[in-house]
Amino acid sequence: MNDTTETSSLKEFSLQFIHHKGALLGFIIIAFFMLVALCANLLAPYASDTIFQNAFRLPPFSEYTHNYFILGTDDVGRDLLSRLIYGSRISLGIGFFTVVLSLSIGGILGLAAGYFGGSIDSLIMRINDIIMALPSVLFAIVIISVLGPSLANTIIAVSVAELPHFMRLMRAQVMAEKNKNYVIISRTMGASHLRQMFTTILPNCLAPIIVQSALGFSDAILCAAALGFLGLGAEPPIPEWGTMLSDARPFIESSPILVTLPGLCIFITVLAFNIFGDGLRDTFDPKLKR
Amino acid sequence: MPLLEVKNLTVRIETLKGSLSAVDNISFSLTEGEVLGIVGESGCGKSMASYALLDLLPPFSSLEAQQLSFLNRDLLHASHREKRNLRGKDITMIFQDPMTSLNPSFTIGFQLRESIMRAEHNKKKGWRKRAIELLKHVGISEAHERLDSYPHELSGGMCQRIMIAMAIATRPQLLIADEPTTALDVTIQAQILKLLQSLQKEFGMAMILISHNIGLLAHMANRVMVMYAGQIMEMGKTEDIILRPEHPYTQALLAALPENYSNTKHRTELPSIPGLVPDLAHRPTGCQFHPRCKEKFDRCEKELPELKEHNKRKIACHLYDPPSTKLT
Numbered sequence: 216m217n218d219t220t221e222t223s224s225l226k227e228f229s230l231q232f233i234h235h236k237g238a239l240l241g242f243i244i245i246a247f248f249m250l251v252a253l254c255a256n257l258l259a260p261y262a263s264d265t266i267f268q269n270a271f272r273l274p275p276f277s278e279y280t281h282n283y284f285i286l287g288t289d290d291v292g293r294d295l296l297s298r299l300i301y302g303s304r305i306s307l308g309i310g311f312f313t314v315v316l317s318l319s320i321g322g323i324l325g326l327a328a329g330y331f332g333g334s335i336d337s338l339i340m341r342i343n344d345i346i347m348a349l350p351s352v353l354f355a356i357v358i359i360s361v362l363g364p365s366l367a368n369t370i371i372a373v374s375v376a377e378l379p380h381f382m383r384l385m386r387a388q389v390m391a392e393k394n395k396n397y398v399i400i401s402r403t404m405g406a407s408h409l410r411q412m413f414t415t416i417l418p419n420c421l422a423p424i425i426v427q428s429a430l431g432f433s434d435a436i437l438c439a440a441a442l443g444f445l446g447l448g449a450e451p452p453i454p455e456w457g458t459m460l461s462d463a464r465p466f467i468e469s470s471p472i473l474v475t476l477p478g479l480c481i482f483i484t485v486l487a488f489n490i491f492g493d494g495l496r497d498t499f500d501p502k503l504k505r
Numbered sequence: 506m507p508l509l510e511v512k513n514l515t516v517r518i519e520t521l522k523g524s525l526s527a528v529d530n531i532s533f534s535l536t537e538g539e540v541l542g543i544v545g546e547s548g549c550g551k552s553m554a555s556y557a558l559l560d561l562l563p564p565f566s567s568l569e570a571q572q573l574s575f576l577n578r579d580l581l582h583a584s585h586r587e588k589r590n591l592r593g594k595d596i597t598m599i600f601q602d603p604m605t606s607l608n609p610s611f612t613i614g615f616q617l618r619e620s621i622m623r624a625e626h627n628k629k630k631g632w633r634k635r636a637i638e639l640l641k642h643v644g645i646s647e648a649h650e651r652l653d654s655y656p657h658e659l660s661g662g663m664c665q666r667i668m669i670a671m672a673i674a675t676r677p678q679l680l681i682a683d684e685p686t687t688a689l690d691v692t693i694q695a696q697i698l699k700l701l702q703s704l705q706k707e708f709g710m711a712m713i714l715i716s717h718n719i720g721l722l723a724h725m726a727n728r729v730m731v732m733y734a735g736q737i738m739e740m741g742k743t744e745d746i747i748l749r750p751e752h753p754y755t756q757a758l759l760a761a762l763p764e765n766y767s768n769t770k771h772r773t774e775l776p777s778i779p780g781l782v783p784d785l786a787h788r789p790t791g792c793q794f795h796p797r798c799k800e801k802f803d804r805c806e807k808e809l810p811e812l813k814e815h816n817k818r819k820i821a822c823h824l825y826d827p828p829s830t831k832l833t
Contacts, residue, residue: 400668
């Protein structure tokens with residue numbers, strides 16, 4: 216029943232978005248990586264952990280015992296292309312779950328802090344300050360060293376390190392909205408605190424949160440890659456880009472392609488999410504419209 | 506039996522400058538179907554007094570009163586739940602700025618449904634029909650389509666009509682209208698006021714109409730209460746107050762109306778009341794209005810006038826309160 220208004224505003228939004236060239240480029244790259252991640256088992260020529268004996272560090276486009284390696288093989292004889300393709304699954308997965316986790320927890324905490332104010336606000340914001348006082352990678356390292364290195368723990372650690380962004384943003388948004396007339400009116404109608412927080416205020420705070428989610432995605436991928444590089448992220452057989460980078464480090468002179476390609480993948484994904492996020496912000500913010 | 510009875514209501518706001526009384530010891534009552542107009546300059550405690558009734562006071566403020574009862578129910582000692590059931594159902598409110606009074610994220614229909622469901626015990630069926638009926642009642646054409654509109658697609662006047670529809674959906678006993686037309690342009694103002702008036706007559710609900718325009722109240726209200734610095738200056742029947750104002754402040758307010766000004770031949774400058782409303786942290790001694798009053802005399806600076814019956818009204822002014830009793 217809302218079709219007419221809904222589609223027209225959606226259409227307007229997508230039109231503006233398409234005119235923002237950077238954002239469109241970012242979106243296309245992200246869509247490409249997502250597609251690769253989703254269809255990894257169809258696209259990858261081999262499994263990520265198949266070892267071809269004696270096929271160590273083959274250069275790109277080489278053939279070895281009737282197997283063809285487009286990007287060559289790594290130091291233990293696994294196909295590099297397959298590992299990169301499966302790696303997109305890991306990296307985007309880490310990004311996705313991290314954003315979901317820190318968005319929901321950080322969002323709710325920020326909402327509560329902004330809505331109730333007073334001592335609840337002080338308590339939540341002091342926790343927030345503590346997390347912010349440590350560099351996010353350092354903080355994630357602390358958590359990993361407590362929980363032990365694994366993919367799930369990487370996600371938890373990066374989520375906690377990402378929390379403050381969402382908390383602060385949500386709190387600021389809620390504080391700006393909560394004294395508006397419509398909130399007071401819903402109070403005169405007898406709305407409970409929960410209803411006010413989630414039904415009345417929350418939908419009006421979402422625009423910047425969506426932008427922050429896109430930017431948080433890239434932060435998370437970068438942070439997880441850094442942890443992987445330090446040997447604190449995913450365990451070796453898992454084709455995580457950061458871990459691949461650190462595994463290939465000793466061979467940076469003999470076969471530089473092993474270091475370059477995972478690094479390039481991280482670089483391109485993070486860049487794509489950043490320009491996508493900026494584009495989203497420009498289209499959401501009416502003040503920046505031309 | 507009065508519908509609403511307020512005795513010695515004081516609203517204090519805690520600030521860094523100390524505790525300020527935004528509403529200072531006021532008493533009034535309201536009978537069923539009566540329209541009470543509250544008038545005064547900005548910052549006189551008009552809105553605060555009505556927020557106190559709905560328990561909508563801002564943080565760091567507190568309320569004191571001897572009596573605060575609505576429909577014989579004691580609001581001072583009512584539980585949170587009781588108060589919640591009362592407000593938004595038996596007492597509803599419309600606000601100054603209609604454009605921000607509707608939630609921008611939801612359609613008109615969704616927001617109307619909330620009020621309707623509140624009135625009809627969360628019954629979901631038939632809300633649409635009732636919503637269209639309500640929209641027609643407040644003079645909105647093409648009500649069907651409007652239900653699916655978002656607030657930003659509507660004009661200010663339209664939004665205010667929808668606010669009124671939401672406010673009357675529960676058939677309240679008391680409607681508080683806090684400067685309902687201030688944000689609208691003049692032609693719309695008249696339409697909205699006419700609408701409020703006809704709805705008030707139709708439902709027989711009582712209404713508190715807050716405004717800084719004393720001329721507007723003349724058409725609408727049965728009784729008028731003039732407030733200054735959180736205190737009542739003059740209160741009585743509209744005819745008495747508007748046609749025969751006795752308090753210097755009421756007289757000054759009436760003189761400042763552009764309508765009255767246009768009758769005079771010599772157009773110079775619009776008459777105004779010199780000075781500003783006192784800072785609540787630095788209240789003047791004696792009568793609160795004396796620094797701006799044309800007719801002040803010694804006693805005004807020293808003694809706070811009491812609200813006393815005089816000539817068919819209640820008035821707080823030394824001019825009408827001979828000090829004979831105290832001269833001993």
